[in-house]
Amino acid sequence: MKLELFINFNGNCREALEFYAKVFKSEVSNLMTYGQAPSEPNCLISESDKDKVCYAGVVIGDMTVMFCDMPECSPVVMGNNINPTVSMGDKEEVKRIFNELKDGGEILMDLQQTFFSELYGMVKDKFGVVWQILFYVQ
Numbered sequence: 001m002k003l004e005l006f007i008n009f010n011g012n013c014r015e016a017l018e019f020y021a022k023v024f025k026s027e028v029s030n031l032m033t034y035g036q037a038p039s040e041p042n043c044l045i046s047e048s049d050k051d052k053v054c055y056a057g058v059v060i061g062d063m064t065v066m067f068c069d070m071p072e073c074s075p076v077v078m079g080n081n082i083n084p085t086v087s088m089g090d091k092e093e094v095k096r097i098f099n100e101l102k103d104g105g106e107i108l109m110d111l112q113q114t115f116f117s118e119l120y121g122m123v124k125d126k127f128g129v130v131w132q133i134l135f136y137v138q
Helices: 013-023 091-102
Strands: 002-009 028-033 053-060 063-069 082-088 106-112 120-124 130-135
Touching: 002 013, 013 028, 013 053, 013 063, 082 091, 091 106, 091 120, 091 130
Parallel strands: 002 063, 082 130
Antiparallel strands: 002 082, 028 053, 053 063, 106 120, 120 130
């Protein structure tokens, strides 16, 4: 099991990436825009979002911190824009953790297949923390 952080921005992700890469003497890796990402039937991307960052990473210490711009349909609330992300190679454990986190909480995206994971979901737990849970094979 691996714990990571995902930081969401309102259109200024590229600027943030450059800043954090410089501060932590690192590099931006795997930058992908929404326009470059495979289309998702459950998430239509507007023309104005196509140049925004869908995903990028910056290694900080022993952790890759992930960054993205949120699409117009899902604006960021600053202060609630950092999501713990748990990835693991066991689908049953993904389901168990997701189901326990949703108890008393709210499903934001039910577990499903995406272009980056065979099993991915987002849930806001009963304390208001938004978790991303996914199956990941290295």
